[in-house]
């Protein structure tokens with residue numbers, strides 16, 4: 059599988075999300091999915107210290123499942139492990155309005171707990187999962203810097219951040235001689251929600267044109283796109299009202315045309331479109347068959363005319 063860079067890390071061009079593992083997907087299936095991903099050359103695994111805290115979960119489940127797989131396969135060094143901090147509710151049964159946040163002390167405590175659950179001595183990429191404007195960026199970035207210094211974390215990144223906050227955080231890191239965020243993980247796919255619509259998934263922040271422009275100008279900010287498959291809504295689930303606008307009709311029309319031309323699925327064209335922009339799709343799968351379809355996207359070559367048609371449908 060092709061590789062991308064996130065700071066000093068080399069990661070696979072596709073990342074595998076593990077959110078449902080240990081909770082909705084049992085070890086037998088989740089191990090088979092991770093085995094197939096690794097066999098295909100995938101290295102970049104994404105989890106969090108809060109998957110999944112809702113629906114009666116604690117938030118420990120996904121990290122524990124990934125930890126069990128790494129221990130069973132003995133392949134920790136072959137994988138690039140990413141986890142997140144900041145969006146775990148302080149009390150089980152509560153939500154993001156009661157999240158742990160991003161103080162330096164919280165970050166250090168949460169990292170120790172994640173390392174324990176994953177059964178590893180370091181994670182490769184550590185994200186701030188959501189913003190916490192109640193603490194200073196110096197406190198947050200100083201906390202991350204101490205973890206990098208101690209070798210518990212190799213690179214840091216942010217998720218669900220406004221572009222200006224991401225830029226300010228990087229400026230604070232640079233001013234202090236600390237490691238800076240090397241990647242941003244936001245929601246992104248080919249279909250775009252209506253401007254200013256509230257996304258039904260609490261906490262999701264969409265990639266903006268401004269962020270894409272910022273990353274292109276900086277040159278050292280990797281983009282990771284979650285929910286690139288719209289959680290299955292390109293296939294068998296209805297699109298939410300947030301995608302109910304004329305641009306969706308036009309984009310779906312081109313998407314289906316291009317898929318037919320290539321003998322590919324719509325999911326694969328969406329992923330190929332992201333890959334061509336050097337954006338890392340962070341995909342979920344609850345069966346090996348779903349992952350097989352995703353892996354097929356790596357074989358798709360969009361020509362310039364197809365990219366033009368896809369890009370110009372708005």
Ligand SMILES: NC(=O)c1ccc[n+]([C@@H]2O[C@H](COP(=O)([O-])OP(=O)(O)OC[C@H]3O[C@@H](n4cnc5c(N)ncnc54)[C@H](OP(=O)(O)O)[C@@H]3O)[C@@H](O)[C@H]2O)c1
Pocket residue numbers: 074075076077078104105187217218243244261262284285286287288289290291293294325340341342343344347348349351352
């Ligand atoms: N930073 C954040 O705030 C944030 C937020 C959300 C997610 N994430 C990360 O991103 C990862 C992926 O998120 P996501 O699950 O929303 O992304 P996604 O890749 O858009 O959706 C994956 C889901 O789509 C369905 N699917 C996938 N392939 C399919 C296929 N070939 N046919 C039919 N259905 C298919 C499956 O749902 P069914 O099992 O229902 O069929 C699968 O669980 C997560 O695991 C997590 O690591 C991060």
